[in-house]
Amino acid sequence: DIQMTQSPSSLPASLGERVTISCRASQGISNNLNWYQQKPDGTIKPLIYYTSNLQSGVPSRFSGSGSGTDYSLTISSLEPEDFAMYYCQQDASFPNTFGAGTKLELK
């Protein structure tokens, strides 16, 4: 199985700040990397697919990049609704695997 190592596990940040979350795969995943946001009520929505493609309806302050084994999600200027959990997921091979998550919290 491909292991996904996400960092940091917790990220205190302020409104308007630019933040980056990283995800490293245990082997190359050829850009098959997605990002999801989970709110405290459990609601999950996709943000980015195939490394850098913005899901429909997602604000442009979200962006993704990376290649090979290293990927990142950047939020350019934090809004109040962005404080949530974030997960990366590889779908390069089965079983699909998720990172352990990053809790983005208000500093």
Added chain:
Amino acid sequence: QVTLKESGPGILQPSQTLSLTCTFSGFSLSTYGMGVGWIRQPSGKGLEWLANIWWDDDKYYNPSLKNRLTISKDTSNNQAFLKITNVDTADTATYYCARINYGGPFDYWGQGVMVTVSS
């Protein structure tokens, strides 16, 4: 508008079989490229992918659950199902179903259903 909703027994005892239903609208599992996946999340922990079923009835399972999983679909009634046999307390989690469009992410998720395994 795409929606998905999970339903399940709420609570069951160890060694029983967990049966989950995902009832969806806004798409068809007979449409080329469409699929439904199941993902679970123990309380306070991360996400674990369980299984996918595709429009052509192709199925993929997480081997870590060692043949305990069966995924199926009822295209006429817009439902997908997941069975997990011989449950134990480690299967206590919130279970999500999600739509997947071939080559894309899980793009629509249900709200999740909580399942507790307890004697």
